Ligand SMILES: Nc1ncnc2c1ncn2[C@@H]1O[C@H](COP(=O)(O)OP(=O)(O)OP(=O)(O)O)[C@@H](O)[C@H]1O
């Protein structure tokens with residue numbers, strides 16, 4: 001059973017006299033998030049425009065009513081009373097609002113629904129990422145949180161003396177009478193208001209006497225969505241089946257024995273009638289299954305804490321000793337047992353009534369991780385990510401607000417999960433870029449927000465990785481307990497952040513890291529091998545089958561951008577003004593072929609011959625998974641493989657299905673992209689092949705090396721996690737590249753040292769800070785003009801570099817033309833940053849502007 005299914009008691013708040021404070025309140029107005037989808041329809045015309053959007057409305061506080069941010073209020077809206085969340089207290093009403101138009105808050109329904117530190121966190125995000133507060137709330141709170149909630153009134157029989165009715169007004173007496181007619185003495189405001197004239201005043205009277213209490217009943221989404229799913233029930237098909245029927249069963253088997261009915265019909269190009277027939281013959285069953293909740297996964301067998309090795313023990317002890325806020329960087333090589341430390345760090349917290357937040361790059365990709373947590377903590381686990389349906393997200397929120405100690409595992413946006421009594425935050429694979437939101441605003445990084453959150457909640461933050469980001473490395477290792485790298489200009493100061501470095505230098509059971517062989521693909525070509533597989537990799541693939549082992553083939557398939565390199569000498573075309581490779585541009589199919597610098601707008605035509613050796617073999621790099629799969633089938637017809645990329649994992653649960661098939665030995669090889677790098681722990685994998693490392697090395701952006709190293713080290717780390725030693729083969733045209741050398745030697749530290757020197761020299765993060773202005777429009781001229789106007793208006797000053805305006809790497813995306821301006825500055829120089837509201841005003845309506853703070857994806 002999952003927590004979401006547990007019947008929850010309604011959230012009750014007794015309204016004691018403490019809500020009524022006689023002190024004079026300086027803040028007499030409050031901004032309220034009226035969070036009821038559809039409600040505006042019944043409101044006035046000016047509210048109509050906002051129909052689908054939550055909005056902040058200002059209300060007056062009646063004398064004596066004390067309201068705090070995070071309280072749930074009852075406010076008049078149009079002709080109704082609705083629920084709303086008190087967001088911010090104001091000492092002045094908004095200037096553009098006539099005082100007589102402002103209506104009074106009716107009541108506090110639930111005080112301290114959210115903790116004060118929660119609003120401080122949102123304020124901080126709003127401030128640092130230059131995002132209007134309401135926009136931050138939209139990011140943090142699920143829409144319609146109070147949607148169909150109901151205010152209800154309940155009798156407190158034990159408080160009502162006999163014959164007391166005599167002293168009450170007529171409406172109050174009526175209320176009591178109606179409530180008493182019910183066994184549970186409970187009715188909605190809505191009902192009572194319809195029945196009784198003067199209900200609202202009478203209700204107050206009764207509350208003050210303590211004879212009734214109000215509570216809010218949040219809506220329930222009790223009808224989980226379901227969809228028909230087909231499950232294979234036989235391992236050997238009966239002999240009387242037709243050839244076609246066998247084929248259909250074969251398809252189902254290849255998909256792990258389970259497929260959504262719709263997908264199945266499509267894949268097999270068959271009909272429901274045909275499947276029904278198979279069902280009658282006992283080969284399959286078709287049944288309804290919950291969507292999404294099914295991904296909570298099969299019930300996992302409970303497991304016990306493992307006894308830790310010395311390094312794990314040391315790391316765990318440090319985490320446990322930390323009192324209050326600190327950042328701990330858990331730097332453990334691949335397979336060193338970081339997850340076990342997370343589990344054991346969390347266990348004692350639950351016992352103390354505290355909760356833990358575990359942030360991971362992508363939930364779907366790591367069913368193993370959620371399984372491990374489930375195995376240890378059972379139904380104390382809640383999974384939270386953006387793919388949840390409204391109902392599921394809502395249920396999870398509600399579960400959090402009950403105050404029960406629990407563990408939330410989630411992706412980026414879960415950093416805003418309103419967990420009660422937070423005792424620990426863990427960011428696993430903290431180097432992963434999916435923690436950063438590029439758009440829409442706020443363009444937040446979950447690691448930065450987690451840092452603030454840990455500080456506000458006064459709890460430790462553990463950042464775990466085999467390949468820590470340079471930001472975290474500098475923060476914890478280089479500057480020690482100094483100030484953080486991303487701190488600066490606009491961020492609230494966090495002086496003397498205590499930090500700790502925890503190291504797990506060895507794999508579990510002292511298993512060796514895999515050997516990494518670098519194959520120079522130029523030599524392969526010279527020696528007559530035109531295959532995309534080197535002879536080394538071919539041999540290794542051949543052996544897999546013979547030795548009954550499994551392997552992984554990693555293919556870096558970049559999206560749209562590409563780089564140009566010479567097949568003969570390995571030369572890569574780079575910008576003469578910047579330390580980045582040139583990106584290949586071709587806006588339209590027949591348009592001119594141009595190489596362009598993403599940063600300074602330098603451009604040149606695509607040369608016919610290599611500028612270095614004049615060879616005509618200039619090539620755009622990147623063979624996608626599909627091409628690799630074709631080649632494999634041709635060269636190794638016996639090798640069974642599973643493609644694991646965004647094309648094959650679209651359906652819900654597909655990740656799990658494919659990985660389970662692979663783990664069960666139904667294929668020899670797993671071929672895939674980036675998603676393979678994340679947390680796969682399969683002991684039988686002995687071989688990892690990287691088909692072309694170069695695709696990672698020359699992306700036109702200053703982080704290319706760091707990202708390439710992280711990806712390659714992570715994918716290499718999938719090999720040799722079991723008894724058998726691992727072997728990694730990396731194919732490249734530039735074996736001398738520092739990233740390749742570092743990967744070969746498993747040398748994070750010297751790679752980092754070199755990389756940091758370059759960053760420092762060029763004032764890039766984590767030393768300097770970046771702000772990227774992204775502009776886009778359907779009109780190519782307007783966006784270019786706006787970019788030029790804005791760039792010209794930016795203040796010229798010491799310590800602030802303005803790079804651009806330049807067109808984005810892919811100029812046109814979804815019919816929008818994109819331009820960028822990059823601001824670079826040293827945090828110590830603290831230049832005057834422009835007033836972003838003024839900058840926004842320079843943008844015509846047809847051009848949209850996103851201010852990306854600390855951008856990571858520069859595309
Ligand atoms: N103390 C221990 N004793 C025995 N086995 C352990 C211990 N700690 C962890 N393991 C096992 O070792 C394997 C690797 O651990 P885990 O996956 O946690 O490593 P990791 O550091 O998170 O790896 P990666 O960063 O590569 O994903 C797992 O199968 C785990 O169950």
Ligand SMILES: [Zn+2]
Pocket residue numbers: 566567568569570571610611612613614615
């Ligand atoms: Zn050349």
Ligand SMILES: [Zn+2]
Pocket residue numbers: 575576577578597598599600601602
């Ligand atoms: Zn340049």
